Amino acid sequence: MSVITVDNISKHYIIDHKRGKGGGTLRDMVSENVRSWFGKKRPGDEQVTHEEFWALRDVSFSVEQGDRVGIVGHNGAGKSTLLKILSKIIEPSSGSVRIRGRVASLLEVGTGFHPELTGRENIFLNGSLLGMSRSEIRKQFDAIVDFAGVEKFLDTPVKRYSSGMYVRLGFAISAHLDPEIMIVDEVLAVGDAEFQKKSLGKMRDNSASGRTILFVSHNLTAVQALCNKTLYFEKGQLLEQGETNAVIATYLSKVSRTRLCRSWDTPGEAPGNDLVRIKRIELIPQYPDNLTHIDVRTPMRVRFEFWNMMDRANLNLSMHLNSLTGECIFNVGSQSQSFEKGVVSGECVIPGYFLNDGSYTISMMIVKDTVTPLFNMEEGLTFDVEDYREGVAWYGKWPGYVRPQFGFTMDSLVAEPLNQRV
Amino acid sequence: MIPVGSEQWAGLTQVANYILPTVHCLLPTLMRTQEVIIQPGRSERHYWRDLWRNRELLYILSMRDVSVRYKQTALGAAWGLIRPLTTMLIMVFVFSKVAKLPPDPGIPYPLMVLGGITVWTFFATAFTQVSNSVTLNSNLVTKVYFPRLLMPLSSVAVSFIDFLVSLGLFVVLAIWYRFIPDWHLLFLPVFIVLAMLASFAFGLFFAVINVRFRDIGQLIPFIVQIGFYICPIAYSSRLVKTEWYYKFYILNPMVGIIDGFRWALLGERAYFDPRSILISVVLVLVCLTLSVYFFRQRENSFVDDI
Numbered sequence: 001m002s003v004i005t006v007d008n009i010s011k012h013y014i015i016d017h018k019r020g021k022g023g024g025t026l027r028d029m030v031s032e033n034v035r036s037w038f039g040k041k042r043p044g045d046e047q048v049t050h051e052e053f054w055a056l057r058d059v060s061f062s063v064e065q066g067d068r069v070g071i072v073g074h075n076g077a078g079k080s081t082l083l084k085i086l087s088k089i090i091e092p093s094s095g096s097v098r099i100r101g102r103v104a105s106l107l108e109v110g111t112g113f114h115p116e117l118t119g120r121e122n123i124f125l126n127g128s129l130l131g132m133s134r135s136e137i138r139k140q141f142d143a144i145v146d147f148a149g150v151e152k153f154l155d156t157p158v159k160r161y162s163s164g165m166y167v168r169l170g171f172a173i174s175a176h177l178d179p180e181i182m183i184v185d186e187v188l189a190v191g192d193a194e195f196q197k198k199s200l201g202k203m204r205d206n207s208a209s210g211r212t213i214l215f216v217s218h219n220l221t222a223v224q225a226l227c228n229k230t231l232y233f234e235k236g237q238l239l240e241q242g243e244t245n246a247v248i249a250t251y252l253s254k255v256s257r258t259r260l261c262r263s264w265d266t267p268g269e270a271p272g273n274d275l276v277r278i279k280r281i282e283l284i285p286q287y288p289d290n291l292t293h294i295d296v297r298t299p300m301r302v303r304f305e306f307w308n309m310m311d312r313a314n315l316n317l318s319m320h321l322n323s324l325t326g327e328c329i330f331n332v333g334s335q336s337q338s339f340e341k342g343v344v345s346g347e348c349v350i351p352g353y354f355l356n357d358g359s360y361t362i363s364m365m366i367v368k369d370t371v372t373p374l375f376n377m378e379e380g381l382t383f384d385v386e387d388y389r390e391g392v393a394w395y396g397k398w399p400g401y402v403r404p405q406f407g408f409t410m411d412s413l414v415a416e417p418l419n420q421r422v
Numbered sequence: 423m424i425p426v427g428s429e430q431w432a433g434l435t436q437v438a439n440y441i442l443p444t445v446h447c448l449l450p451t452l453m454r455t456q457e458v459i460i461q462p463g464r465s466e467r468h469y470w471r472d473l474w475r476n477r478e479l480l481y482i483l484s485m486r487d488v489s490v491r492y493k494q495t496a497l498g499a500a501w502g503l504i505r506p507l508t509t510m511l512i513m514v515f516v517f518s519k520v521a522k523l524p525p526d527p528g529i530p531y532p533l534m535v536l537g538g539i540t541v542w543t544f545f546a547t548a549f550t551q552v553s554n555s556v557t558l559n560s561n562l563v564t565k566v567y568f569p570r571l572l573m574p575l576s577s578v579a580v581s582f583i584d585f586l587v588s589l590g591l592f593v594v595l596a597i598w599y600r601f602i603p604d605w606h607l608l609f610l611p612v613f614i615v616l617a618m619l620a621s622f623a624f625g626l627f628f629a630v631i632n633v634r635f636r637d638i639g640q641l642i643p644f645i646v647q648i649g650f651y652i653c654p655i656a657y658s659s660r661l662v663k664t665e666w667y668y669k670f671y672i673l674n675p676m677v678g679i680i681d682g683f684r685w686a687l688l689g690e691r692a693y694f695d696p697r698s699i700l701i702s703v704v705l706v707l708v709c710l711t712l713s714v715y716f717f718r719q720r721e722n723s724f725v726d727d728i
Contacts, residue, residue: 088567097460116493
């Protein structure tokens with residue numbers, strides 16, 4: 001049974017370019033009306049343009065009971081607008097939504113928290129804003145306080161809370177809601193790593209009890225861990241929906257812009273500073289015969305050139321290889337060496353059968369005397385590694401960031417049939 | 423497993439047959455999952471029921487405003503006492519001692535003034551709070567759904583608490599002057615409710631405009647200031663009843679409410695024109711209906727404009 005049916009939802013705004021700078025005050029409107037009554041027009045009034053902006057356009061999908069749906073897309077893709085429409089905060093311009101069941105939406109951690117009120121008072125305030133009754137809150141009160149770990153500060157105004165405590169308290173309240181459908185927007189982006197893990201775990205527990213969850217996040221790992229289905233939005237349109245791993249793969253392939261070589265001709269336009277400037281950064285794949293794309297087998301060389309503008313300096317290079325979600329997979333540094341003024345180059349080899357399939361970025365840092373970073377070229381290069389398998393009948397996503405081929409052998413040690421063992 | 427048809431289960435089956443139809447009748451109510459349909463132009467069909475269901479939220483929002491009001495002040499709720507007291511003392515000095523305005527015959531001037539201040543301050547603060555209620559809660563409007571009328575409704579609470587404090591002050595002063603109210607006091611709640619409805623009726627309208635045009639924030643204190651002088655607070659309506667402009671004067675809905683409030687507290691000796699209260703009731707009810715309608719029309723676009 002589908003609990004949420006979204007049918008051709010659109011939301012558009014009219015952007016009035018004339019009013020763009022000041023915002024409409026009563027005076028503007030009054031003076032405008034007066035002028036138009038008297039048939040006078042200020043020169044420039046004709047330049048008023050109304051531009052339509054579609055935050056969402058013709059979006060349809062349905063969510064089954066117990067689904068955990070991830071929503072991914074760039075900033076401004078319409079994810080939050082969608083959640084706000086589902087939460088009844090924004091009215092759609094056209095289309096309709098049908099929702100069966102009690103909805104709790106969590107667009108912000110600690111909605112309505114008042115800085116002057118104590119933690120205790122805010123639990124009741126926020127809880128009832130999220131749709132809990134006072135008796136429900138009273139029943140869950142100890143669990144909330146315990147989850148947030150703020151026992152000692154219950155009667156302290158939340159303005160005196162550390163930001164971590166504030167977020168923990170906010171999340172704890174929403175984690176103890178008991179709705180049939182839960183709408184969550186990017187709340188895991190806050191809080192420290194340990195708390196994020198705890199919250200994700202709590203959400204997974206919730207979903208295990210048959211609850212439907214809609215979850216917007218930029219953290220693809222979290223989406224992958226939590227959601228079984230995913231919607232991918234781009235510029236207000238639903239580009240793809242389906243099984244999470246497949247949709248995320250599409251998303252990643254759309255966002256990655258493969259850039260294997262970047263170079264600058266003169267130091268004037270090159271990125272860098274007065275001490276060093278980047279001249280060239282290049283990824284050179286060592287393709288085996290008749291291959292034109294990088295796959296898991298391909299060895300690569302990363303070549304790097306920069307202008308050194310210092311007389312005699314001890315320099316070394318430090319390369320970070322990151323996943324597209326920003327996690328560092330490894331960091332290698334070169335030997336430190338003394339250089340005169342001029343162009344310096346470096347090269348690093350990434351062997352084949354090392355990286356798993358996926359999208360990666362390379363950052364290069366120039367370091368002086370092995371301790372002082374002079375310049376960090378972030379996301380200097382972006383590249384994709386495609387999948388390649390031999391002799392494997394399984395085609396699921398190969399887990400992990402690396403796919404090394406370490407020696408792994410098997411032998412049969414017991415020769416006789418097992419059922420004759422004494 | 424024992425077959426259901428066997429002897430010892432017969433009794434149980436009978437009981438079950440007796441209960442089951444009842445359960446079947448109950449099931450639809452028990453299993454009823456509420457279905458919500460979101461469409462443009464279709465604001466919640468069950469708006470008023472929703473409003474009632476959210477009464478706990480109304481209480482909590484009211485309590486929030488009340489408990490925040492005097493947070494981190496040294497004197498706390500005493501401010502609710504200090505303000506009407508000083509206003510009264512100054513007005514006694516300016517209007518009674520300096521300008522020599524006469525009170526209604528048989529009524530001490532301070533008592534008359536305090537009666538007026540009490541109900542006017544209640545109206546004025548409630549009116550101001552209601553006008554600002556939506557904009558002050560903009561963080562809620564953009565982040566969570568609830569019937570938006572809860573915001574203006576809850577904002578009345580603070581001024582009501584202040585009003586009760588001020589009324590207490592009036593009682594003390596009445597005892598000081600050995601003034602004993604009579605049966606007129608029974609009508610007091612009527613005028614209190616009317617003052618509240620008036621603040622709501624006028625405030626709600628401005629609350630909606632305020633979302634789009636913040637000019638309202640500048641306008642409200644100005645309206646309140648003017649109101650203070652054109653309403654019978656420092657003086658009695660008796661002084662103007664023979665003037666040519668009296669017929670315009672009583673068109674002010676607050677005239678009836680303030681005079682009526684004083685009449686309920688101080689009895690027959692206070693001046694009270696029944697026509698004025700009729701005008702108040704009609705005006706307040708008409709404005710209230712229009713304001714609520716206006717609010718309901720606009721509330722779905724608050725989030726886009728705020």
